[in-house]
Amino acid sequence: MTTVIHQQLRFVIDEIDKAIDSHQQWYQRLLRVLVSRVAPDEKDLKNDAHKSCEFGEWLYTSHIELIQEHPTFVSLEISHEKMHRKAKQLIELVVSDQGIPVSLFDEFNDELEKMRTQFQALRHEFADLDQNLDPLTGAQTRAGMQAELNKEHALAKRSQQSSALAMLDLDHFKQVNDNYGHSVGDEVLIKTVACLQHVLRPYDQLYRYGGEEFLICMPNTTLEQAEHVAERIRSMVAEQQIIYDKEGNTLQVTASIGVTSLDPAYSVDDAINKVDEAMYEAKAAGGNLVKVR
Ligand SMILES: Nc1nc2c(ncn2[C@@H]2O[C@H](COP(=O)(O)OP(=O)(O)OP(=O)(O)O)[C@@H](O)[C@H]2O)c(=O)[nH]1
Numbered sequence: 001m002t003t004v005i006h007q008q009l010r011f012v013i014d015e016i017d018k019a020i021d022s023h024q025q026w027y028q029r030l031l032r033v034l035v036s037r038v039a040p041d042e043k044d045l046k047n048d049a050h051k052s053c054e055f056g057e058w059l060y061t062s063h064i065e066l067i068q069e070h071p072t073f074v075s076l077e078i079s080h081e082k083m084h085r086k087a088k089q090l091i092e093l094v095v096s097d098q099g100i101p102v103s104l105f106d107e108f109n110d111e112l113e114k115m116r117t118q119f120q121a122l123r124h125e126f127a128d129l130d131q132n133l134d135p136l137t138g139a140q141t142r143a144g145m146q147a148e149l150n151k152e153h154a155l156a157k158r159s160q161q162s163s164a165l166a167m168l169d170l171d172h173f174k175q176v177n178d179n180y181g182h183s184v185g186d187e188v189l190i191k192t193v194a195c196l197q198h199v200l201r202p203y204d205q206l207y208r209y210g211g212e213e214f215l216i217c218m219p220n221t222t223l224e225q226a227e228h229v230a231e232r233i234r235s236m237v238a239e240q241q242i243i244y245d246k247e248g249n250t251l252q253v254t255a256s257i258g259v260t261s262l263d264p265a266y267s268v269d270d271a272i273n274k275v276d277e278a279m280y281e282a283k284a285a286g287g288n289l290v291k292v293r
Pocket of ligand 1: 136172173174175177181182185186189210211283
């Protein structure tokens with residue numbers, strides 16, 4: 001699991017690096033066309049020039065969930081296309097021996113700058129994610145959690161959108177370690193995160209909060225929706241069969257899950273306390289339950 005996430009993140013980071021590099025070279029060539037009037041590349045004069053550059057070819061054929069719905073990637077896609085359109089206009093003027101209005105050149109530069117900034121922001125974000133992966137499960141560690149939750153909290157405050165938190169703790173996990181061994185316990189943790197990642201959306205955030213405790217942040221999600229997600233997770237975890245020996249014998253585990261909203265009226269710490277209390281309420285009521293606060 002970890003390897004898959006790590007590889008995906010590395011792949012996206014490499015593509016971003018290549019895109020930054022290839023656009024830098026592309027920009028140098030464009031300047032030669034605009035200043036020294038050398039012949040332009042035919043690709044840059046096409047209406048879909050943004051799809052023909054190296055980055056465009058990758059972007060429009062890639063099916064990586066991680067980037068498809070990412071808000072910065074969506075903005076990047078827009079500024080990248082706009083930038084190529086402006087470049088096409090500049091080249092057309094030069095080719096037809098006309099002067100370039102300052103306003104058009106400024107507009108082109110603005111889009112280029114926007115695109116570069118978005119590339120850098122994405123690169124940082126993915127590199128941070130990669131660095132903060134829990135080596136066992138592939139969930140995020142707590143390292144960047146507080147900052148991310150603060151960001152989400154501020155966004156919820158500004159946009160009036162509701163976000164939700166869930167806390168999941170495996171029931172009687174110590175017994176799994178005691179009865180089947182630590183490596184089976186590890187396998188249970190890996191499988192639990194796989195369940196979580198199967199149910200969660202790409203931009204939900206999943207943190208390993210403690211040994212067998214996970215915190216989930218679901219942006220743009222109502223309390224009711226979050227409860228529904230938690231219920232799906234609970235039943236999926238409970239149904240999962242975990243093989244614990246060579247004969248293929250299996251064990252099952254259950255989880256207690258608390259849910260609360262990341263309410264702008266309360267602090268992030270208050271929300272974490274509330275979701276923790278809800279999780280303990282589920283545990284106290286016998287486990288394998290979802291409780292909402
Ligand atoms: N295999 C494995 N075990 C871990 C890891 N991290 C923590 N644990 C174990 O998780 C267990 C947690 O035990 P408890 O806190 O008593 O929780 P519990 O047995 O689930 O009891 P309840 O939460 O009350 O249901 C301990 O035995 C830890 O050693 C890990 O990375 N791998």
